[in-house]
Amino acid sequence: MVTFLVDNIGELVTNIPGTGEGGPLGIRRKAAVLVEEGEVAWIGPSRYAPAADRRIDAQGGAVLPGFVDSHAHLVFAGDRAAEFAARMAGEAYTGGGIRTTVAATRAAGDDVLRDNVARLRAETLRQGTTTIEIKSGYGLTVADEARSLRIAAEFSRETTFLGAHVVPPEYADRADDYVGLVCGPMLRAARPYARWIDVFCEKGAFDPDHARAILTVGKDAGLGVRVHANQLGPGDGVQLAVELGAASADHCTHLSRDDIDALAASRTVATLLPGAEFSTRSAYPDARRLLDAGATVALATDCNPGSSYTSSMPFCIALAVREMGMTPAEAVWAATAGGARALLRDDVGVIRPGARADLVLLDAPTHLHLAYRPGVPLVTKVLHNGVPQ
Numbered sequence: 001m002v003t004f005l006v007d008n009i010g011e012l013v014t015n016i017p018g019t020g021e022g023g024p025l026g027i028r029r030k031a032a033v034l035v036e037e038g039e040v041a042w043i044g045p046s047r048y049a050p051a052a053d054r055r056i057d058a059q060g061g062a063v064l065p066g067f068v069d070s071h072a073h074l075v076f077a078g079d080r081a082a083e084f085a086a087r088m089a090g091e092a093y094t095g096g097g098i099r100t101t102v103a104a105t106r107a108a109g110d111d112v113l114r115d116n117v118a119r120l121r122a123e124t125l126r127q128g129t130t131t132i133e134i135k136s137g138y139g140l141t142v143a144d145e146a147r148s149l150r151i152a153a154e155f156s157r158e159t160t161f162l163g164a165h166v167v168p169p170e171y172a173d174r175a176d177d178y179v180g181l182v183c184g185p186m187l188r189a190a191r192p193y194a195r196w197i198d199v200f201c202e203k204g205a206f207d208p209d210h211a212r213a214i215l216t217v218g219k220d221a222g223l224g225v226r227v228h229a230n231q232l233g234p235g236d237g238v239q240l241a242v243e244l245g246a247a248s249a250d251h252c253t254h255l256s257r258d259d260i261d262a263l264a265a266s267r268t269v270a271t272l273l274p275g276a277e278f279s280t281r282s283a284y285p286d287a288r289r290l291l292d293a294g295a296t297v298a299l300a301t302d303c304n305p306g307s308s309y310t311s312s313m314p315f316c317i318a319l320a321v322r323e324m325g326m327t328p329a330e331a332v333w334a335a336t337a338g339g340a341r342a343l344l345r346d347d348v349g350v351i352r353p354g355a356r357a358d359l360v361l362l363d364a365p366t367h368l369h370l371a372y373r374p375g376v377p378l379v380t381k382v383l384h385n386g387v388p389q
């Protein structure tokens with residue numbers, strides 16, 4: 001296999017704590033990275049760089065671990081641009097529009113769904129996302145959830161069964177029956193294609209008892225746990241996530257002091273999704289409180305056609321810095337190493353020998369520019385599994 005030397009790196013963000021500068025970012029200057037067999041083989045000063053088949057010139061710019069987007073809903077058909085326009089004219093987001101996408105998704109053929117995931121996956125990769133979690137949740141029948149996950153698994157090993165997104169219309173007033181379906185036949189059909197299970201625990205979606213029942217059977221079936229928690233209002237989602245040892249509690253927009261303390265005392269990552277607050281014109285979560293309490297914070301896009309139709313991790317970094325009290329260094333860490341923690345991965349979100357060679361090259365001297373220059377396409381090159389894209 002061809003070896004690559006990424007050379008002439010002005011600032012290398014490794015995320016290896018205790019090395020170099022920048023605290024947790026482990027920054028090295030004037031560095032080079034050797035890539036072999038899809039993995040990082042060597043990191044060191046440019047002047048000691050070993051020979052390689054091909055040289056990639058970083059032109060004195062910053063190089064970061066590829067972004068880890070630990071929360072995305074890519075398997076769907078259609079869009080909800082009109083709903084977005086109505087919101088920007090003053091309507092509130094309730095999650096009710098999920099059913100619109102469910103109808104479009106059910107009516108779509110496999111090719112339409114697959115093409116949509118491929119389009120969005122390509123879009124994310126161009127912007128530096130090398131690992132992405134993909135949820136089901138717009139099928140909500142046994143067959144449609146299974147095919148959503150089958151298609152998701154063609155693009156990522158981080159697949160999440162979200163049969164408990166909302167109660168579909170044909171089960172209106174029969175939530176118990178729907179939960180029985182999710183816990184039984186739907187979970188069995190989804191299981192071969194899923195690594196994780198997730199529930200939208202929120203008023204208007206699933207209450208804590210239903211959420212606990214679904215997450216527990218999923219966990220017993222060998223799936224890892226993640227929870228859509230405290231997005232639209234205060235609630236029990238975060239406490240439930242911590243109680244069940246979830247890898248991640250996602251959204252975390254409306255948190256009590258107890259919620260923050262519970263997260264800080266646990267291994268559950270608080271995954272913040274500022275694209276959702278941007279696109280629903282809502283108040284952003286307070287990342288500062290979480291960080292100051294000692295919680296681990298990740299950033300992700302929540303890419304979906306309703307509440308957050310962005311695929312851009314740099315955009316989320318910029319929002320987190322401008323609106324959520326994070327420093328640029330904290331936001332970059334959260335979008336790389338934080339996402340990896342939220343997926344319980346130690347081979348991504350870091351540039352160390354043996355890690356996957358997922359690298360992002362920026363047309364900028366430092367990681368600060370991701371927040372400092374919002375909306376500018378700074379990602380010039382991406383290596384994914386050691387392969388230049």
Ligand code: NIG
Nearest residue numbers: 098200228276302304306307
């Ligand atoms: O994470 N909150 C629930 N699910 C998505 C929204 C899905 C939609 O509106 O279609 C979210 O924001």
Ligand code: FE
Nearest residue numbers: 071073228302
């Ligand atoms: Fe979501």
